[in-house]
Amino acid sequence: DAKTTQPNSMESNEEEPVHLPCNHSTISGTDYIHWYRQLPSQGPEYVIHGLTSNVNNRMASLAIAEDRKSSTLILHRATLRDAAVYYCILRGQGGITGGGNKLTFGTGTQLKVEL
Amino acid sequence: DSGVTQTPKHLITATGQRVTLRCSPRSGDLSVYWYQQSLDQGLQFLIQYYNGEERAKGNILERFSAQQFPDLHSELNLSSLELGDSALYFCASSVVPMGYGYTFGSGTRLTVV
Numbered sequence: 001d002a003k004t005t006q007p008n009s010m011e012s013n014e015e016e017p018v019h020l021p022c023n024h025s026t027i028s029g030t031d032y033i034h035w036y037r038q039l040p041s042q043g044p045e046y047v048i049h050g051l052t053s054n055v056n057n058r059m060a061s062l063a064i065a066e067d068r069k070s071s072t073l074i075l076h077r078a079t080l081r082d083a084a085v086y087y088c089i090l091r092g093q094g095g096i097t098g099g100g101n102k103l104t105f106g107t108g109t110q111l112k113v114e115l
Numbered sequence: 116d117s118g119v120t121q122t123p124k125h126l127i128t129a130t131g132q133r134v135t136l137r138c139s140p141r142s143g144d145l146s147v148y149w150y151q152q153s154l155d156q157g158l159q160f161l162i163q164y165y166n167g168e169e170r171a172k173g174n175i176l177e178r179f180s181a182q183q184f185p186d187l188h189s190e191l192n193l194s195s196l197e198l199g200d201s202a203l204y205f206c207a208s209s210v211v212p213m214g215y216g217y218t219f220g221s222g223t224r225l226t227v228v
Contacts, residue, residue, distance in 0.1 A: 034216065036216075036217075038158075042221060042222075043117070043119075043205050043207070043219030043220055043221050043222050044158070044205070044207075044217075044219045045117075045219065046216030046217060046218065049216060087158075102148060102160050102163055102171050102173065103148075103160070103207075103217060104160060105150075105157060105158035105159075105160075106157075107157055
């Protein structure tokens, strides 16, 4: 699996935007970029994913570099409930049922949100 | 409620024992994935099933086994338990095709004493 690199931790103030970076220089042309987050004492939660174009949903935006070697998860207005570990994951295509379908989690970025 | 149900939520057992963790996937999802999360190892992929068949294996010990039943629920069996097996065990399910996200359950916290 291609590797991702994220900062160990980041801090933000409530109501401010947060930009969480991820480097994935060895990404292959067919790898999707997925973001998950894990709140304390909960299972990971899907946030957003993309392939080449920037993506927006109700939770966040995903900005993907033109060469796809990096991406940024953008939380437009951080709240205390956004304090979590954010994981950037590359998901290969091993067929819809194959092993490439699995998610390999790294250590993620611990986001702290302060009042 | 994510739609993925894991039971039990907590389990305390002694070394050498055997336990079974159960997972019911979200309605319509055919794939089930098991993950182990310990403090020093992070989230580790164990095994994947799709429609009853094993599809991928990760860092799963030989003492551990899993299966997916015709009704699509899955069970993870852990035997000859050791103190180091204490961890959170998560189940996730997904709908195909590729690109869709996983839905995780709230996990089973296993404590081996």
